[in-house]
Amino acid sequence: xxxxxxxxxxxxxxxxxxxxxxxxxxxxxxxxxxxxxxxxxxxxxxxxxxxxxxxxxxxxxxxxxxxxxxxxxxxxxxxxxxxxxxxxxxxxxxxxxxxxxxxxxxxxxx
Amino acid sequence: xxxxxxxxxxxxxxxxxxxxxxxxxxxxxxxxxxxxxxxxxxxxxxxxxxxxxxxxxxxxxxxxxxxxxxxxxxxxxxxxxxxxxxxxxxxxxxxxxxxxxxxxxxxxxxxxxxx
Numbered sequence: 137x138x139x140x141x142x143x144x145x146x147x148x149x150x151x152x153x154x155x156x157x158x159x160x161x162x163x164x165x166x167x168x169x170x171x172x173x174x175x176x177x178x179x180x181x182x183x184x185x186x187x188x189x190x191x192x193x194x195x196x197x198x199x200x201x202x203x204x205x206x207x208x209x210x211x212x213x214x215x216x217x218x219x220x221x222x223x224x225x226x227x228x229x230x231x232x233x234x235x236x237x238x239x240x241x242x243x244x245x246x
Numbered sequence: 247x248x249x250x251x252x253x254x255x256x257x258x259x260x261x262x263x264x265x266x267x268x269x270x271x272x273x274x275x276x277x278x279x280x281x282x283x284x285x286x287x288x289x290x291x292x293x294x295x296x297x298x299x300x301x302x303x304x305x306x307x308x309x310x311x312x313x314x315x316x317x318x319x320x321x322x323x324x325x326x327x328x329x330x331x332x333x334x335x336x337x338x339x340x341x342x343x344x345x346x347x348x349x350x351x352x353x354x355x356x357x358x359x360x361x
Contacts, residue, residue: 168348179352179355180289180338180352225289229349230347232347233294234347234350238287
């Protein structure tokens with residue numbers, strides 16, 4: 137069946153460094169991906185999305201890269217700040233709704 | 247994006263009782279969804295709340311345990327019935343414009359602890 141998985145449950149980075157959170161998926165037909173950020177005690181917050189006809193999409197301090205050949209996508213956060221500390225989910229969107237990955241907890245070290 | 251609120255934000259309940267969670271949106275939306283997030287886990291879709299008809303439940307979730315109402319395009323409720331400690335989770339509602347596979351926006355969640 138379909139799966140969306142993150143490579144690491146926890147990622148620790150220094151404040152000011154760039155963060156890269158990786159995600160792999162299994163369904164070649166997947167055509168839409170979303171990254172969500174969930175801070176402690178809050179609901180998931182939309183960060184950025186990308187469709188399969190794109191390789192890259194940029195937002196404010198964030199970039200999502202999609203490599204369909206190896207079924208991999210990543211979320212890059214530039215100049216990581218304390219407010220970036222959260223659990224990040226990569227999510228596949230499809231006809232059967234949203235499929236959430238397990239999440240990576242991003243920890244910011246001062 | 248829509249502003250979504252949930253009530254209560256958290257509750258502690260005794261086993262065997264039921265709790266109704268409310269989800270209010272500040273604008274009319276086509277699709278409303280209910281998710282469960284068990285401690286330290288990812289989100290699992292419980293059901294799609296359909297306006298004017300019965301909710302559509304995912305595998306493993308049944309109407310008797312999780313009855314859902316959707317009386318209009320801005321409001322829905324989820325009831326967790328006959329609770330047990332295994333129902334301790336965060337319950338989240340979300341809204342989306344289309345068939346569920348597009349971006350959804352989430353409420354703040356209801357944190358439920360069953361003793």
